Amino acid sequence: MTLPPAARPGVLLAIAGYALIIVVIGAWSALRTRDARDFFIAGQRLGLWVTGVATMSSAFSGFVFIGGPGLTYRLGMSSLFICLPVGFTAALLCWTVGRRLRLLAEVREVYTIPDALACRFGSPAATSLSAAAIVVGSIGYLAAQLLALGVLLEAALGTRETWGETGLALAIGAGLLIVVGYSFIGGMVAGAYTDLVQGLLMMTTAVLVFGSAVHAAGGLSQIGTSIAASPAFGDAFLEPLGRASAWTAFGLFFVFGVGTLGQPHMLHKFFMLDDPRKLRWLPSVLAGSQTLSLLMWVGLGLAVPALVAQGRMDPLEHPDEATPAFLLHFASEPLAGLAIAGALAAIMSTADSFLNIAAAALVRDLPRALGRPLRRELAWGRWATLAVGGAAGAAAWLYGDLIALLGTFAFGTFAAALAPVLAVGLCWERVHARAAVASIATGLSLNLILELIRTRTQLADSPWWPLTAEIPPACLALAASFVVLLAVSLLVRSPSHGRGGDQHEIDDDVRLALSL
């Protein structure tokens, strides 16, 4: 797949313009980055709109803009159960963990999720285990972003034509260079402000592409009629439970709804809000911006199959080609340029968040949990972004499967490992360090084991396997992590039992922050 020759200059100009804006923000941010607080939480001076839009843009990534339409091409309307939870996740986040995390940052030097867990539980084991989960999940998520970036740049720049099979590696490398570059220089100040620009670009792009896609395919009624009449898609494609069972659909709804509570790249943004009272309107800003951005997924997810059904587009060899195929062949040149820049923005805004939190986990959380804090965290943080970027780039190059599968696994890893301990642990004093460790370990290991069984073995299809193969592994791992957390909290005594009755001892300032 390549661009029509006439479209190249406009698209290249848009990409170059986008890269220039990002580099300028990175350089400007470098002047404002003076210490670790600036580098990791943008000096805690972001307003409501910057925080809300930056949270959206770091949450929505290549998975939504590239992988989403591809997943709909394969699964039909059933794939939308992944994005429907945005209806309640923004408020759930603020109600359950957002307010508490922000207030915790008011009383303690809290830059990261493991920092918050250290304040709450005072347990090196819980802190280091959560940091390890963050490093592993971040590299997986970052690899998915870099893969999406490579697919997009390869299509837009035509590197495959020139360089053959190494074109993808070159495209991944080019994208990696930009995102690591501005994260290395500007840290989270750069991350937050580029996230704002990228978020605005994503919303604009999504609305315009939605309109263009629906128009190109002949309107909504024509889209439905074409898909339903097509032997390749059929009625089932348009049914919410047509191509996936209730187990799969609502399992994904559960993971992507409740699992949001464990996504460090989203939670990290709460530390940056300048005034905790602004949380009141954060769900509205976050959910509104998410809904607008999801129009890209829905529009292209329906229009591309309709165009294929109408015979106006060749069937896709690979579902992940849905977005670039539409943009390169049906969108006008300015829109294609804008949309490709928007998709790049979606990918890079998530990638820089993961670089930042993984670097923080490596140079701040793990050394502190092990009792060996580093002296020059800022300098080490910059080098850690390079190391994490390199590891993720290698993983992206070696992975060789669907972007959405890698993204779902990484999301599930964070969800199962961190959501229960944060959602319940910050709200209920009875949860103690042993319960936190047991829950994180259960979520992390069970998700990995079930995923390996599902993807690498035939066990899940054998008659004696007790679970239905249709249920997403992360769904079971997340539910099990909740059960373990609650059971251990109730049945196992806290190590501090006796000092504080049957309650785990929590410092007064932390208790106050969690109870306001």
Place this chain on the structure above:
Amino acid sequence: MKRGLPLALLAGSAAAMIGLPLVPHPAAGWLFVIASLLVPAALIGLGTAPARRPRALAATLIGSCAVLEAGALALLGLSASSPRSMIWHGLPLSSWVMFAVLGLAPLVLTCVGFAWLFDVRSLDADQLERLRRARRAARR
């Protein structure tokens, strides 16, 4: 609202989600769906307890939960009927139910509910000063 009810709801729902996939009965899928949608409501209840306006919170919670459960059950019911029987603007009725009842309605309910119930008084200048005093005391 006390923490006991949300915790019991959370524990029961999560345990059911692990156990139901082991049950080879058609109703297990429906129960799994119901349990999975109770978890967010339980977590919101847990996150807001103790609430200063328990009735308003209960109304928001019950409303959101009822909308999600009703939407899910409607979807399951509509999927069992003929998919071509009800088409509106090119899409089956079940798809519109999915967008409206599982996506848009909870969005409005929970965002408005959160802003409505957000107690600014609990984060007024005095309270924030209490937090800062607690921080200074902890440092000493």
